[in-house]
Structures are given as C-alpha cells and as structure tokens.
Amino acid sequence: MLRFVLARIALIPPMLLGVSLLVFVMLRVGPGDPALDYLRLSQVPPTDAALADARSMLGLDRPFPVQYLDWLWRALQGDFGLSYATRRPVLPELLGYLPATLELAGTALAVSLALSLPLGAWAAAHRDGWQDRLVRGIAVLGVSLPNFWVAFLLVVAFSVTLGWLPAMGRGGAAHLVMPALAIGLMSLSVNARLLRASMLEAGRGRHVLYARLRGLSEGAVARRHVFRNALVPVVTATGMHVGELLGGALVVETIFSWPGVGRYAVSAIYDRDYPVIQCFTLVMTLVFVLCNLAVDLAYAWLDPRLRHGREAA
Amino acid sequence: MRPAVPASPPVVLAGLLAAVFLLLALLGPMLAPHDPLAVDLAHRFAPASLPHPLGTDHLGRDILSRLVAGARTTLGAVLAVLTLVVALGLAVGGLAGMLGGRIDTALMRLCDVFLTVPTFVLALFMIGALGTGLANVVAAIALSHWAWYARIVRGLVLELKTRDYVLAARIAGAPRRAIFSEHILPGVVPPLAALATLDIGHMALHVAGLSFLGLGVQPPTPEWGVMINDARAFFWTRPLLVVWPGLAIALAVLAFNRLGDALRDRLDPALTAERGL
Numbered sequence: 001m002l003r004f005v006l007a008r009i010a011l012i013p014p015m016l017l018g019v020s021l022l023v024f025v026m027l028r029v030g031p032g033d034p035a036l037d038y039l040r041l042s043q044v045p046p047t048d049a050a051l052a053d054a055r056s057m058l059g060l061d062r063p064f065p066v067q068y069l070d071w072l073w074r075a076l077q078g079d080f081g082l083s084y085a086t087r088r089p090v091l092p093e094l095l096g097y098l099p100a101t102l103e104l105a106g107t108a109l110a111v112s113l114a115l116s117l118p119l120g121a122w123a124a125a126h127r128d129g130w131q132d133r134l135v136r137g138i139a140v141l142g143v144s145l146p147n148f149w150v151a152f153l154l155v156v157a158f159s160v161t162l163g164w165l166p167a168m169g170r171g172g173a174a175h176l177v178m179p180a181l182a183i184g185l186m187s188l189s190v191n192a193r194l195l196r197a198s199m200l201e202a203g204r205g206r207h208v209l210y211a212r213l214r215g216l217s218e219g220a221v222a223r224r225h226v227f228r229n230a231l232v233p234v235v236t237a238t239g240m241h242v243g244e245l246l247g248g249a250l251v252v253e254t255i256f257s258w259p260g261v262g263r264y265a266v267s268a269i270y271d272r273d274y275p276v277i278q279c280f281t282l283v284m285t286l287v288f289v290l291c292n293l294a295v296d297l298a299y300a301w302l303d304p305r306l307r308h309g310r311e312a313a
Numbered sequence: 314m315r316p317a318v319p320a321s322p323p324v325v326l327a328g329l330l331a332a333v334f335l336l337l338a339l340l341g342p343m344l345a346p347h348d349p350l351a352v353d354l355a356h357r358f359a360p361a362s363l364p365h366p367l368g369t370d371h372l373g374r375d376i377l378s379r380l381v382a383g384a385r386t387t388l389g390a391v392l393a394v395l396t397l398v399v400a401l402g403l404a405v406g407g408l409a410g411m412l413g414g415r416i417d418t419a420l421m422r423l424c425d426v427f428l429t430v431p432t433f434v435l436a437l438f439m440i441g442a443l444g445t446g447l448a449n450v451v452a453a454i455a456l457s458h459w460a461w462y463a464r465i466v467r468g469l470v471l472e473l474k475t476r477d478y479v480l481a482a483r484i485a486g487a488p489r490r491a492i493f494s495e496h497i498l499p500g501v502v503p504p505l506a507a508l509a510t511l512d513i514g515h516m517a518l519h520v521a522g523l524s525f526l527g528l529g530v531q532p533p534t535p536e537w538g539v540m541i542n543d544a545r546a547f548f549w550t551r552p553l554l555v556v557w558p559g560l561a562i563a564l565a566v567l568a569f570n571r572l573g574d575a576l577r578d579r580l581d582p583a584l585t586a587e588r589g590l
Contacts, residue, residue, distance in 0.1 A: 018426035149559030247433025
C-alpha cells in the first residue's frame with residue numbers, strides 16, 4: 001500500500017512540470033504581445049520606447065529558455081509576478097478567491113454523492129419499476145441540462161417565486177443549496193445511473209448467491225455484498241467528475257455573484273492578463289491533481305488487493 | 314456484426330429531434346420568420362403573439378428567429394470542434410499506435426500533460442492564449458479534448474494490430490501506410506464516430522457555457538449561450554427570456570445524447586467503461 005501511494009505521488013511533479021511548460025509555451029506562441037497588453041492595461045500609449053521599456057522590464061528580451069526557467073524558479077517559490085491589471089502579486093490574490101470556489105465545488109461533490117448513492121440503490125432495488133424509471137429519467141435529463149441554465153431555473157423557483165433561498169452572495173448553508181445543486185447535477189446523474197447498473201451487475205455475482213444461501217437477510221446482502229462492490233466504479237467516475245465540478249463552479253459562480261476565482265479568471269482572460277492566466281491554470285491543475293490523488297487512494301483502500309500490499313498488476 | 318436491435322421509441326424520437334436541429338442549422342436563416350438581427354425598440358419585450366410566437370427580447374428582436382439562427386452558430390461550432398478533435402486524435406493516436414517506440418512514448422506524454430489540466434480550465438486557458446471569439450473558442454475546446462481521442466485511437470490501433478488479417482498483410486509485405494488505411498482505419502472509425510456523436514451534447518454545453526461567460530460569440534450574433542447572457546439583466550422581471558434558449562440547448566443535447574448512447578451500444582459496448590461519463 002505504501003509503495004503504491006509513493007509511486008502515485010512521484011507521478012505528480014513531472015506532470016506539473018509538463019503543464020507549466022505547456023502554459024508558458026502556449027502563451028508565447030499565441031497571437032498577441034505581452035508587452036503590448038501590459039501597456040494597454042497600464043494605460044500607457046504603446047510608443048516604441050515604451051514597448052522596449054516594457055519588454056526589458058518583463059524580461060521578454062531574454063532567450064526563451066532563460067525566460068521559462070526564471071519564471072519556473074520564481075513560481076516554485078510562490079512568486080507568479082504582478083497582475084498587469086491590479087499591479088498586485090497574483091498568487092495571494094488568486095488564493096484569496098480560491099476558498100470560495102473550493103467550498104462550492106466541494107459542496108457540489110457532497111450533494112452529488114449524498115443524492116446519487118441512495119437514488120442509484122433505490123433504482124436498482126426496484127428494477128424496471130416506476131422508481132427505476134424515475135431515477136433513469138432524472139439521470140438522462142441531468143446530463144443534458146446546462147448547469148448555468150439549471151441555476152437560473154432554481155433561482156426562478158426558489159428565490160423569485162417562493163422566496164425561500166437567497167439568490168446571490170456567499171453566506172450560510174442556504175446560500176450554497178442552489179449553486180451546489182446546479183453544479184452537482186451532472187455528476188449526480190452519471191453516478192446514480194452508474195451505481196444502478198453496477199449494483200445490478202454485482203447482484204449477479206456468486207458471492208451474493210452464497211450470502212443468500214447462508215440465510216442473510218436481503219438488506220444485509222444488499223448492503224455488505226452488493227453495494228460495497230458496486231461502489232468501486234462510482235469512485236472512479238467521481239474522480240473524473242472533479243474537473244467537471246471545478247469547471248461548473250467557475251461558470252455558476254458568476255450567476256450567484258459568488259466571490260470565487262471564476263469571475264477573476266474570466267476577466268483576466270478577457271484582458272489577456274498573462275500572469276493571472278498562468279497562475280490560475282497551474283493552481284487549478286494542482287487542485288485537480290490533488291483531488292485525483294485522493295480518489296486513487298480511496299480506490300486503493302476500497303480494493304483489498306491493494307490495501308493488503310499485493311500490488312494488482 | 315451483432316444482429317440489429319430494433320430502435321426503441323425514445324431513440325426514434327431523439328433521432329427525429331436531432332434531425333430537426335440539423336435541418337434548422339442547415340436552413341436556419343431561411344426558416345426564421347423574421348430577421349434575427351432586426352432591432353425594433355417600439356416592441357421591446359413583446360409577449361407571445363401570432364407574429365412573434367415566443368415574444369421579443371430587450372431590443373425587440375424576434376426570439377424564435379434568434380433561436381432558429383442560433384442553431385447554426387452553436388451546432389456549427391460543435392461540428393467544427395468535433396472535426397478538429399477527430400482529425401487531431403486520428404493523427405496523433407494513429408502515429409503513436411502505428412510507429413510505437415520513442416515516438417509513441419513522446420506523444421503519449423504530451424497527451425498526459427493535456428489530460429492533467431481539468432478540461433474546462435484548459436479551454437479557458439486556451440482562450441486566454443488565443444483570444445476571445447467564436448473561432449478561438451472552437452480551437453480552445455478542440456485543444457482541450459483532442460488528447461482523449463488520441464488515447465482512444467491509439468488503444469484501438471494497438472488492439473487491431475494484433476489481428477490475424479493485419480499480421481497477414483504485414484507478412485505479405487504491405488507498407489505500413491497501406492496497412493493503416495486499409496486494415497486499421499476501418500476498425501477505428503465506427504467506435505470513433507460513436508464517441509463523437511456521444512460528445513456532441515457535451516461539446517454543445519462547452520460552447521454555450523463559454524459563450525455565456527462572454528468569451529465566445531460576440532453580440533449581436535445569435536447563439537443560445539449568448540442569448541441567456543443577454544437575458545440575464547432582465548431575468549427578475551422576465552424569466553422566460555432565459556428559459557427559451559436554455560430549453561433549446563437542453564433539447565438539442567438530450568437528443569444527441571440519446572442518439573449517441575444508442576449508437577455506442579450498437580457499435581462498441583466497451584467504450585462505455587473507457588470514459589466513465
């Protein structure tokens with residue numbers, strides 16, 4: 001188990017290094033000139049002299065590998081430079097917005113799991129009954145509705161019409177309900193459908209037949225022998241949803257005036273604020289990679305072959 | 314080939330709906346009852362009526378006409394994305410699978426880097442690098458999805474390479490290029506087509522989402538995501554303006570998802586496990 005964990009963690013630095021190179025190269029080969037954007041955001045007229053000054057100040061006149069290594073070295077120390085627009089250090093600014101986004105994406109994940117597991121199990125228990133049809137219907141709809149539109153519909157229903165929930169801002173649990181539901185709906189639908197299918201699959205296993213022959217109650221069989229095994233593919237799928245949940249949070253935030261990185265990043269992209277774009281991409285990637293690590297560890301823990309140190313394959 | 318399974322009614326319905334959307338995308342402007350760009354400030358927020366079945370928006374433009382014209386923008390963008398993604402996936406995955414060795418390793422490491430960044434974040438980053446606008450959004454979505462396709466193509470190529478008929482062609486001395494185009498490509502295309510169909514909905518949500526954030530299509534061009542963004546400001550008093558374009562996206566995505574599901578079940582059940590989505 002320890003060897004698996006260490007091997008898994010050792011994969012992370014090279015991946016992040018690759019992403020840093022991708023980010024740096026793409027921004028340099030893309031159209032546009034950082035010096036020009038810097039002057040535009042500083043509201044300095046782009047004369048030749050001003051451009052030359054900006055280039056040397058931003059270090060753009062140096063050879064490309066030197067620029068990259070210098071940037072990487074500083075980034076490793078947490079220095080992503082100053083935002084062209086606000087002139088403040090990028091990383092602290094971004095980290096100021098990040099907790100709100102993580103809170104939202106995390107709640108969406110919790111909502112997804114809390115609803116999809118009972119729904120999926122319920123559907124599997126009543127295969128082909130109305131319960132099953134209902135859950136399958138929700139699942140089909142859930143993957144087709146745009147999350148930002150669902151957010152609007154929820155606001156119409158629960159804020160405008162019923163007046164039960166606050167339509168914007170960050171605060172207590174009531175503020176989280178609608179955005180988390182809108183973001184989590186996709187993952188919820190996929191997981192419910194997946195758990196249903198894999199419970200039906202696991203229910204056909206011989207160990208289940210044996211458990212029944214031993215005289216265990218249907219409930220105990222379902223809980224201990226079907227549900228637990230059926231959970232493994234759901235864990236894998238949830239790992240794949242983490243990216244969707246983060247992306248969903250970035251979009252849905254803007255509807256609820258949620259003070260997260262979404263609006264900060266979008267305005268940086270609009271302004272071509274290079275340091276912010278670089279920092280945003282790398283920080284979100286790091287969050288994503290760490291979430292995937294957590295999912296893999298959960299997976300290893302669920303799989304006894306890995307848990308007891310006999311490495312599978 | 315497995316025996317053909319008769320399509321169930323919902324699949325037929327989804328197929329019809331998808332056909333209607335494709336027809337709208339193809340003929341859109343000819344079918345629209347009004348000019349989707351015609352501003353008529355005297356008739357702002359007109360309620361539903363015979364000349365304007367869905368009413369008019371904040372500039373007095375006919376909503377139905379804008380929805381119809383928007384089908385072309387959204388679905389056209391999705392088609393462009395899928396063409397790019399399939400082409401890139403075939404090229405990179407095909408090369409990696411056919412050549413093997415160091416080239417394979419290098420190309421797969423490149424894919425790994427692209428797959429390390431969450432898709433939506435990568436698309437946002439690419440727009441940051443390329444600039445805003447519809448063409449750049451299309452490129453950005455393609456650049457954030459091609460690695461999935463390359464990996465799947467490579468897997469299919471590696472599997473097909475072990476088949477007896479490919480071995481026979483190699484023994485007969487057929488050049489690698491001919492083996493690829495004549496023996497491997499026909500086996501790669503059907504599952505890839507199923508995957509692409511299944512992704513139409515997913516890509517449409519991406520296009521609409523990025524346009525909704527104001528990074529894609531610029532007003533006044535009609536596009537479903539932009540229409541929702543336009544309607545935001547009047548949302549508290551006129552929620553219907555947000556409902557219609559969202560409904561169009563939802564129905565289109567629903568139809569193409571069902572169609573893709575059916576196609577995938579027929580062509581390649583193994584693909585389901587591949588993506589987990």
